[in-house]
Amino acid sequence: MNMNKMSKKEFGLAILNGNASGIIIALIPAALISQLLVIMPQTEIVKTLNMMVMLSQSALPLIAAFAVGILLRFGTIESASMALATFIASGVVTTQHGQFVISGSGVILNIMLTTLMASLVTIFFHKILGQLRAVFEPLAVLVVGGGLGLVTLPIMVSIQNSIGRVVQAATTTAPLVMGILLGALFAILIVSPLSSVGIATAIGLAGVGAGAANAGIVTTSLVLAIMGMKENSWGLFIAHFMGSPKIQMANMLSKPKLFIPVLIASAISGGIASLLKMAGTPFSAGFGMSGLIGPITALNESSGSQIGMRVIITFFVIPIVLALLMKYIFVNKLHLVDTKDLKLPEI
Structure with missing residues (x-):
């Protein structure tokens, strides 16, 4: 040693x-x-x-x-x-x-x-x-x-329970505001030491609130994966969304500027998920795209017409578009984020 x-x-x-x-x-x-x-x-x-x-x-x-x-x-x-x-x-x-x-x-x-x-x-x-x-x-x-x-x-x-109470308070606001807040809040949680699944489960976050939280996590995953794709292997690229964006926790905490594009994109995504009435469960709320838990649960829990199309828009189209947009703005144009900021150790 x-x-x-x-x-x-x-x-x-x-x-x-x-x-x-x-x-x-x-x-x-x-x-x-x-x-x-x-x-x-x-x-x-x-x-x-x-x-x-x-x-x-x-x-x-x-x-x-x-x-x-x-x-x-x-x-x-x-x-x-x-x-x-x-x-x-x-x-x-x-x-x-x-x-x-x-x-x-x-x-x-x-x-x-x-x-x-x-x-x-x-x-x-x-x-x-x-x-x-x-x-x-x-x-x-x-x-x-x-x-x-x-x-x-x-x-x-x-x-952890105190954080959970803050999340619960957000679910009592207007649907659109709730979606924006939960999308951004769970984007922070998923790259923090806190357990997004544990908090969502502890407060019983379900329905449209869970869908918005999950959309925020999915978008966070894709924003980090796409902004850092030049620096990481394909395996690590996929691990962001089929695994967990928490692999970027060390980079996020040591370079707080990375939160800016993540929060903007996840807030937008959460709001859209709320408007499209995507629903979920406490388990799906904290998992994002891992194992396709978020989209599959939304497909089963949401009501209304054209559920399949709404799920595709919420969990695939919007997050990918937002991720590409964040990369263009913050990496290519403003140069606020360097792709090396998202470099991960091979595991």
Whole structure:
């Protein structure tokens, strides 16, 4: 483990990028096939597949922490010790009737905070334990790093719930204003440490509000993918919208100017989705295009005539047009955004 040559900025980016990678790896399997599994005959194979993708989501804290450890150039013992501490403090494990129950993907904000604290704890114990670290480091990082994470967990839950209440307030406004606000708000959430799915689920965001939120996420995905397409591989280009735009979290937080085209486009998209009366569920509201969850749910939940055409316009035509327009204005004309600002590490 060599931290001597790593700057504070590099350390912070490693925390952000590691968590973003973990989110993609853990959540994409369910995002891609969960809708398909619901409509398939519930055979043993389908049930097994469903179990596999659901449990993969609960592995998010383990994967995220290990990815952070790799980016910080930690060894196997250090990375695995961090993974244990983060898993314990993630909120994935709860106690019910005296038994431990594993469910959900945890509180992403606390997962990120715990990986940060566990990283610092790991560095500290690595220095003082010396040759004994193989024996004592896993326990030390688990108890101290995981313990600190358990202390911050209820605080992070409160913060996430507070954000949820803000979103709920937006749903009580006029439909057009609501659509604009939710489109922009969920564009921020999807590239932040907060869980857009968790917040949408916590507040029960459904109906037209969910459709507007989902349209904002879809547009965010395409704006970031198309503006940065020169710098990233085709796999990463597709990962923006079939995966999650949260992979750009580190770039967004370190270069706030990237929020300008994203917010403009997502607000417009959310307003249009509201006018076209696109509906959704709490689950679809926070997922965007991943696994085509947004469009498929809108197709099933929305009412009125020409639903198929409205879905195509909302989730494909408008986001693509807006993304190309944002690239033309902010990259080609104003030069406010450099394509290198959206460069992603290969994963």
